[in-house]
Amino acid sequence: MKKIIECVPNFSEGQNETVINAIAEAIGSTTGVTLLDVDPGKSTNRTVYTFVGDEKTVIEGALAGARAARENIDMRAHKGEHPRFGAMDVCPFIPVANVTMEECVEISKTFAKRAAQELNVPFFLYEEASEQAYRKKLPDVRKGEYEALEERLKDPQWAPDFGPSEFVPTWGATATGARMFLIAYNVNLLGTSNQAHRIALDLREAGRGKGQPGKLKDVKGMGWFVDEYNMAQVTVNLNNYKVTPIHVLFEEVKKKADELNIAVAGSEIVGIVPLESLVMAADYYIEKEGLFIYQEEQKVRLAMERLGLNSVAQFNPKEKIIEYIVAQAPDEPLASMTVREFIEEVAARTSAPGGGSASAAMAAMGTGLGAMVAKLTQGVRKFESKESQMQAVIPVLNDLTQSLIPMIDKDTSAFNEYMEGLRMPRNTEAEKVARKVKMQAGLKTAIQVPLETMSLGDKAWDALITTAEHGNPASKSDVQVGAKALETGIWGAFQNVLINMANIEDEDYKAEILAQAQAMEKRSREKFLQVMAILDKI
Known part of the structure; x- marks a missing residue:
């Protein structure tokens, strides 16, 4: 089956539409790449692009975006609320379907090597791609941001993995690597923001602070009230849905809500998700309830129903599941005949x-x-x-x-x-x-x-x-x-x-x-x- 890798490069430009569109055009016009989303932020002066491709085309898409940034972004004039140290600030590669984390690590290294050579700019590896503990986490790699980069590059411990150690004022530096797919997920509560936040504190990995960890690993979260929905929400980022799946978070919120005598009213997925995450949820409910469901389409429908994904907005699988968004008709001329x-x-x-x-x-x-x-x-x-x-x-x-x-x-x-x-x-x-x-x-x-x-x-x-x-x-x-x-x-x-x-x-x-x-x-x-x-x- 086709390999699907997601790439989510963040560029240090969120205000100039001409530059934003130029980068989008460069990525989107790459053969074999599907550009899924362009999300600019004016206050952060940063734009997040989301696209997918296979193990070869995803590299070409990232290179196309990097070339456009090299031509259009000058970091010497950049200001923004979000931490950053480069024109293409960060470029993670994420396994979605039929591909391993190890393969994504190699993809990130290939991209970094080619981009550094062609553009003559420094690239750092981070997360799964980095082999050195002190420079694995993005905040560590980006410490001091663009303003501290020139001095930092003089330290042998912070020599880039690819590209020159000299400071490139117009570019800065780029961090690239591999990480798991992040799912933004909200569970709706017929309660108050305080009750939602209380549940979030009990469940998120950081818990209530030092010595009071939460129950679930690789989960960040908080509680808030959404006026538009007239409901509170436990809003979380699932940093690794294979460690804490969607359905586990949902069921744990239900347990905590029962303790507080408040009702759960479905949930919502913000953005897009891998098919596997919903199939995992379906398999959980199939086993729990003794159901006989084997077709993929029915499994997705079951997950939607049990998680209440249509509660605040319509959940359209063709628009929310990555594999369905990029699906192409199979190249089967013989099998497609009468x-x-x-x-x-x-x-x-x-x-x-x-x-x-x-x-x-x-x-x-x-x-x-x-x-x-x-x-x-x-x-x-x-x-x-x-x-x-x-x-x-x-x-x-x-x-x-x-x-x-x-x-x-x-x-x-x-x-x-x-x-x-x-x-x-x-x-x-x-x-x-x-x-x-x-x-x-x-x-x-x-x-x-x-x-x-x-x-x-x-x-x-x-x-x-x-x-x-x-x-x-x-x-x-x-x-x-x-x-x-x-x-x-x-x-x-x-x-x-x-x-x-x-x-x-x-x-x-x-x-x-x-x-x-x-x-x-x-x-x-x-x-x-x-x-x-x-x-x-x-």
């Missing part, structure tokens, strides 16, 4: 799509039929005794079906990579070597894709066997067809592994992959016979 179009495309006078794509489609049909039978059994009164078995297999078969569908296109794309190598020139020795390397890499890709199809199909057998044992007997033939389709899909993918293996020169690779594929193909034949034996008794 059945007729796909079959006609397979039948056309072209080598692709071929057996690999057809095998993935058959395997998906197999798991899909299993999912259908399980869903038709689950929730039916006459099959109440089978409820637990069906609830166990439906998510498995449903998810595997969704995972197998993209393999239809992946197989064709993998073949095309090999063909690109085949068409490369071979007039010189260097060209012959490059062509051979490309073809070998293409063959390995062409092997890995059907191997992945086999692996996904292999994971479905136990669930399909359970469906055969406990599913609606009236759907016997559907399970039979599903099992045969799955077995055929796995067998077909196996043949694609074998045919591409013939020209692989890496013998160790061949032996390892062949052992995996043979084991899955053998297991497929055995599991198919097991399904048939179960259904023959019905």
